Amino acid sequence: MCILTQDPVIREEQNWLAILKNAISDPQVLLKILDLPKKDFEYALNARTLFALRVPQPFVSKMEKGNPNDPLFLQVMCSDLEFVQAEGFSTDPLEEQNSNAVPNVLHKYQNRLLFMVKGGCAVNCRYCFRRHFPYDENPGNKKSWQQALDYIAEHTEIEEVIFSGGDPLMAKDHELTWLIKRLENLPHLQRLRIHTRLPVVIPQRITDEFCAILEKSRLQTVMVTHINHPNEIDELLAYAMKKLRNAGITLLNQSVLLKGINDDAQVLKNLSDKLFQIGILPYYLHLLDKVQGASHFLVGDNQAMAIYKTLQSLTSGYLVPKLAREIAGEPNKTLYTE
Structure with a gap:
């Protein structure tokens, strides 16, 4: 008797989608998993009303139980410090809404454009500079994507499209296929860049189908991962990057x-060492964008430069990312020097 089994491509996609669906959204559940006492976080729990908590299990599994100062935990756990109204911090620190030419498009640079594929993320990082962005006005669907494609077609100076969000890999593989094929039909486009944190928190997102989509594309493709700490890198992520x-x-x-x-x-x-071990080159080290609710993450300019100088003395030049900040209205990132 012939037993029909599920298509492996479908099964692979359902795997990461199931992990995403079961992401932790209740901070009390996260505390329980990590053996951290709720009483120490009573005020912090209220900050979920400012910005929802969301973190998938694969990322939680990298956290140290019983350690309230775990560097991965601190990136995702809501904090009472998010209620602080710090001077110089705003809901739109990069004034991106001024560059929101059409839905899903941020045209801030001359030869490249940010295409906001999806508004949601697999993980809500508390320092996210788009934590207040009006994603409702930038829906991630084919209708709004077509408006963005029409805009790109009209602007022949654009050589590179940067998939952003939210996280662009929240789109399913068949959606990305639809989108990338239409970008390939625009002759002035040369490169596709994908900014994502999703493989870091759900490595299973890097499916064989997704890799095939990119491999077949005529566009030169660059992926920029968002990894802040060496503890975020494990064997699953290494395997995904190898693919x-x-x-x-x-x-x-x-x-x-x-x-x-x-x-x-x-x-x-x-971090640089572990990135290079799995085939990723350090690119940028960003100074914090001053978004409201994240002032407790700020490292002052003088301290940042001192850390950077020490880093330069510790490792090879090609493993030192560029220290940069983004300034609203500037045509490019600003490298930070003394």
Whole structure:
């Protein structure tokens, strides 16, 4: 008797979608899993009303139980410090809404454009500079994507499309296929860049089908992962990155310099080492964007430069990311120097 089994491509996609569906959204559940006492976080729990908690199980499994200062836990756990109204912090620190030309498009740069594929993320990082962004006005569906495609078609100076969000890999593989094929039909486009944190929190997202989509594309493809701490890198992530490398994808990483998480030159050196071991080249180390609710993550400019100088002395030049900040209205990122 012939037993029909499920298509492996469908099964693979359902796997990451199931993990996503079961992501933790209740901070009390997260505390229980990590053996952390609720009484120590009573005020912090209220911050979920400002920005929802969301973290998938694969990322939680990398956290140290019983450690309230675990660097991965601190990135996702709501904090009472999010209620602080710090001077110079705003809901739109990069003034991106001024560049929101049509739905799902941020045209901030001359030859490249941000395409906001999806508004949601698999993980809600508390320092996210788009935690207040009006995603409802930028729906991630084919109708709004077509408006963005029409805009790109009209602007022939655009050479590179940057998939952003939210997280663009929240789109399913068949949706990405639809979108990338239409971008390929625009002759002035040369490159596709994908900014994502999803493989870091759900490595299973890097499906064989997704790799095949990118490998077959005529567009030169770059993936920029968002990894802030060496503890985020494990064997599952390494395997996912190997699949992408085998598909010919260039892998870069950008980090955010975060107080209490990676504001230490040795930690950053370890991060660069582990990134390079799995085939990712350090790209940018960003100074914090001053978004309301994240002031407790800020590392001052003088301290940032001191950390950066020490990092330069600890490792090879090609393993030192560029220290940069994004300034609203500027045509490119600003490299931070003395």
